[in-house]
Amino acid sequence: MFSRIGQLIFDNEAVAKTSDFTMGLEIEMQRVDEDGNLSQEPYPSAIGDEKTNPWITNDFLETMAEMVTPSAQHALDAMHYLYVINNTLRSALAPGELLWPMSMPPRLPKDKTKLRLAKMGPKKEAYLKEWAKRHGYSQGTPCGAHINLSIDTHVVEMVLEAFPERFKNEREVRNYLYTVLAQGFVRYRWLLTYLYGASPLVEENYFEPGKGLPHPIRSVRQSKYGFGTKFTGDFTNLDRYIARIEEGVKAGILTSDYEFHGPVRFKGNADLKKLPEQGIEYLELRMLDLDPSSSVGVRTGTLRFIRLLASYFIMHPPLKENEVEDILLNADKMNETVAEENPQEVCQYQAKARAILKSLERYANQIQLGPEYSEILEDLEDRVENPYTTPSAKLLNYVKDGSLTEYALRRAKRYQRAAQETIHPFKGFEDGHIYTADELRQELTR
Incomplete structure (x- = not known):
């Protein structure tokens, strides 16, 4: 059953807009040498x-490179931007340098204080030193794939026009819709x-x-052993x-x-106190491990599934306000x-996972999404039925002496060779030009 807002969107045939969220990607990867140690080379x-x-x-x-794409209307565009930026970084690496394809870092030195914190200016460096002192260096080293998700303005305008008694302006609509999305993603993070x-x-030496x-x-x-501050x-x-x-x-x-490094973050004004005035502009989703089977750490099918979830959350009734905290605390325990x-x-x-995917399958059919979504859901249903087909279980086939180093280096070298064979690598960052998002989109699509 759709919510009132979901029914409005469905009746106005704007479902394609809700599944077509604008996406930007942030992918972190460690620079390493050919032996699987953190690189000693500069940026x-x-x-x-x-x-x-x-x-x-x-x-x-200093070794933890972060590749950021400009926002894109379609998953394929976001992936195109990411491939070009990823190849640009790879082509700029020093001889013998590689990008580590795993979320957890390569072997670390016994003395963690030898790790080089990022040189991002005095204020950021002071923050990083304090953070490392509080949490330890290891906790700052895991890498992931972050997805920045924003709602099509057409949907925001449509909701405002249909519910003037409920929302005074676009900002209130955005704040409400992004809150519904955030609750959905935190609730089903375990999945x-x-x-x-x-x-x-x-x-x-991680531990x-x-x-x-x-x-x-x-x-x-994604466990208590992983990244950062455990603050709910x-x-x-x-x-x-x-x-x-x-x-x-x-x-x-x-x-x-x-x-605050929660699985989801509200993003807008960098000053948290000013966020209510400006309103939420997008969500940052932070719950995905790097996919080592992809040279860029994420796959198009994963982005499509995230968009399908976002569409589903917006179209269906949200949690009751007085139940949100308890339900999401339980969701954290489930995760x-x-x-x-x-x-x-x-x-x-497993039974819950099976039921959720069946609901998503019915929803995808109801709104007539393409066959690519059916294929994604079939693959994910297989993972639910057979845990040996999940990414972590597959990785266990490559463990040697308690380590994935040999597998990770083999992948890293293959991806590096492919990048070096790119016929026309992008060289637009060489002269230090700072691109706006629009300029970079234009350059990357040439």
Whole structure:
């Protein structure tokens, strides 16, 4: 059953718009040498300055490259931009350098203080030092695929026009719709962890001596062993989202509002206090491990599934406001359970996963999405029925002496060779020119 807003969208035949969210990608990968150690090389000079190039920058470590695409209307366009930017970085690497294709880092030095924090200016460097002191260096090293998702303006305008008694302006519509989306993605994060988790183990020196995993798991990065601050956000509404983060800063749990690294973040004005005035402009989804079977860390089918989920969430009734916090706290526990399961075992929530995918299949048929969505859902249904077909379980076939280093380096070298064979590599960052999103889109589509 659609919500009133969902029915409005359906009746106006705007469903294609809701499944066609604008997407931008942020993909993190560690630079390594041919032996699988973190690189000692500086940020590649052929792509300008890490402090001013917003499209290939660094995050946490100097070796932790972050590739950012301009937003795109279609998943294929987003992937095209990512491939060009990824190849641009690869072609600028020093001889012998590679991009590590896994979410969890390669082997780390025993003395973590030897790791080089990103050189992103005095303020950011001071923040990174404080963060490392609080949480340890290892916790800052996992990499992932982040998806920035924004709603088509046509949908926002249509909802405002149809419900003037409920929303005063576009900002209120956006805040409401993005909150509904955020709740959906946090609620079903566990399903994404099951379907796309690809970090079953860690390499040498990630843990301190005497500590470690009891057995391989679905996703180290999405578990309590993975990235960053374990601070729970409040997604009831925008005001409570902001208040919860401010409480965390006041209590000293967070060093600043920037340190909130929830699975979903509301994005708009960089100043959290000004976010209500400007409104939410997009969501940042942070729950995907890198896909090591892809040279760019993510696949087109994954982006399409994320868009399908977003469309489904917008079209269906949202959670009741007084139930949001309890339901999402339970969802966090479910995610931890799934993340720490043995990848080769049937998921504890298999029946729930099966039911959700069946609902999505019915929905996709109802709104007449193309055959590519049917193929994606069939593949994901296979993963639910047979855990051996999930990414983490497949990776266990390549473990040698408790490590995935040999597999990761083999992949990294293959991807590097392919990039070096590109006939016309993009060289637009060499002179340090800072592109706007529109300029970069134009350059990357030539």
